[in-house]
Amino acid sequence: MESSDETNGAAALDTLRTAARDPRGYVGRWRAEHPGRKVLGVLPMNFPRELAHAAGVLPVIVADDQQPVTEGRAFLPEFYCGFTRNLADQAATGRFDLYDGLFVADHCIQLLGATDIVRELEPRAPVFLGQLISSLNDISAGAKIAEMVATLRTEVESFAGRTITDDALRASIRSFNRDRALMRRVFDARAAGDTCFSPVELQDVVASAQAMDPDEHHRLLSAVVAAREPRPRDDRIRVHLSGHLCHAPRRELLEVIEEAGAVVVDDDLWTGRRYLQAMVDESTPPLEAIGRWYAERNVAVPCPTRVQHDVDWDRWLLDAAERSGAEAVVHLMPKFCEPHMLYYPELRRALDTAGLPQLLVETEHEGIPLESFRTRLEALVERTHRNRPAYA
Numbered sequence: 001m002e003s004s005d006e007t008n009g010a011a012a013l014d015t016l017r018t019a020a021r022d023p024r025g026y027v028g029r030w031r032a033e034h035p036g037r038k039v040l041g042v043l044p045m046n047f048p049r050e051l052a053h054a055a056g057v058l059p060v061i062v063a064d065d066q067q068p069v070t071e072g073r074a075f076l077p078e079f080y081c082g083f084t085r086n087l088a089d090q091a092a093t094g095r096f097d098l099y100d101g102l103f104v105a106d107h108c109i110q111l112l113g114a115t116d117i118v119r120e121l122e123p124r125a126p127v128f129l130g131q132l133i134s135s136l137n138d139i140s141a142g143a144k145i146a147e148m149v150a151t152l153r154t155e156v157e158s159f160a161g162r163t164i165t166d167d168a169l170r171a172s173i174r175s176f177n178r179d180r181a182l183m184r185r186v187f188d189a190r191a192a193g194d195t196c197f198s199p200v201e202l203q204d205v206v207a208s209a210q211a212m213d214p215d216e217h218h219r220l221l222s223a224v225v226a227a228r229e230p231r232p233r234d235d236r237i238r239v240h241l242s243g244h245l246c247h248a249p250r251r252e253l254l255e256v257i258e259e260a261g262a263v264v265v266d267d268d269l270w271t272g273r274r275y276l277q278a279m280v281d282e283s284t285p286p287l288e289a290i291g292r293w294y295a296e297r298n299v300a301v302p303c304p305t306r307v308q309h310d311v312d313w314d315r316w317l318l319d320a321a322e323r324s325g326a327e328a329v330v331h332l333m334p335k336f337c338e339p340h341m342l343y344y345p346e347l348r349r350a351l352d353t354a355g356l357p358q359l360l361v362e363t364e365h366e367g368i369p370l371e372s373f374r375t376r377l378e379a380l381v382e383r384t385h386r387n388r389p390a391y392a
Helices: 005-019 023-031 049-056 080-090 110-121 141-162 166-192 198-208 212-226 251-259 287-299 313-324 339-354 370-385
Strands: 039-042 057-062 100-105 128-129 237-241 264-269 327-334 356-364
Touching: 005 023, 005 198, 005 212, 023 039, 023 057, 039 049, 049 141, 049 166, 049 212, 049 287, 100 110, 100 141, 110 128, 110 237, 128 141, 128 287, 141 287, 166 198, 166 212, 166 264, 166 287, 166 313, 198 212, 198 251, 237 251, 237 313, 251 264, 251 370, 264 313, 264 370, 313 339, 327 339, 327 370, 339 356, 356 370
Parallel strands: 039 057, 039 100, 100 128, 237 264, 237 327, 327 356
Antiparallel strands: none
16 A cells, blocks of 8 residues: 555655646646736746846746647758747747747857747747857856846746745745755766666756746655655666757657666756756845856756857766766757757767767657667677676
């Protein structure tokens, strides 16, 4: 018979899973419970959601809703990534009515294209693009970041019709930090050898955090964590997942990895460690702390859309693999993701030099060649097995 903790944990995980896979349903419930308050869609990866939360708004990171792209095909070229074409489709088919506005704080040219489509097709919804500096070693970077964070605050206040006080912002920072810290604890436990959460479960945990109020998410995740007992790794091949910078890989891919005889021990995915690794400093003035959070995110998990001469994704990846004991790396690259494509040769060269087996999987919004991926992954597992000492 299941204990009450297990029952509560299972119910809480089911709620998180539902919010991750059906953010429309969650937003509808939130609106019913908070009449008159707005829902802001934000695009990954750098908009500080704390600002909107402190203004009484629900900031939801707009996700790829995995619906096939139909009418949206007419608005963006075929060589844009599936995520941005899906965003255009959401706007073209009325599914973007979920949000009262859209805010962006990033530089990817394809995201900018999708933002323009929303601006064109959803004139009722305010759209704001705040370009945070991407050259983080520039002597003026600190001042530019502070200037843009202050602008974002003003724009959010205008959208919400409400002033953001420093006290409210501090409270929001604490809420998001507390939720990130709990997720990070789970991810660190996985990297240290605990396999009690599957990669699909962890993706649902993070994707739900990207849509939900942080206090509600933290309460539910606390129940999930309390009900789980640590489970040590077995002898399956230990794999690090890398890539998918701003939307979730399809769940079928994650399931096939473990079906092929591997176990995921760490990642740098957007619906994984990339989202939760950096915390906002609670000891400094809140606006300054958010600026510092942005500047330090690239150190916590490097991003190929940022330039910082003393930080490398390849070096970070090798160190992460060493910490978790990963024996192989699977690169999950969305088709036409230029930042990842430009950086991949460096990643490949560094892993080859270190003797770490790797596999590149190019993903698409639709039409995944799942059996082909399974065959290639099984070959990676077999190849990695040969790297193990015969009498370990």
